[in-house]
Amino acid sequence: MAQISVRYIVDDVDAAIPFYTDLLGFKVDMHPGPGFASLSNGDLRLLLNKPGGGGGAGQSMPDGRSPAPGGWLRFQLEVPDIDATYEKLKAAGANFRSEVITGNGGKQALVEDPSGNPVELFQPFEGGPRP
Helix, strand or coil, X not given: CCCEEEEEECCCHHHHHHHHHHHHCCEEEEEEECCEEEEEECCEEEEEECCCCCCCCCCCCCCCXXXXXXXXXXXXXXXXXXXXXXXXXXXXXXXXXXXXXXXXXXXXXXXXXXCCCEEEEEEEXXXXXXX
């Protein structure tokens, strides 16, 4: 299977990198300039682009629409202890869209990166179904 990449548009690539590396365990694979970085965590490759930062992903569309951060689409990051992860991020000043929520298959919380892009933190119940 080909590697799957998720692309997030961020306001500031340099501000987003420590959020993902220091707080969520990603590593920087490539950071050739201020408008782009490629990070990874296991099999997930996360591409960060700044609007207008060069390359195709940051460019405006022919109809004039520009890429922008935010929205509700997100990737899910499984964590071993969601309460500890939540407290670590909260202490670092991260903005959350929710507290830790308990559902049918586990617990989750939505945290925002520095540009407002959501990341779903998920801890499955022991032996429970995975999404």
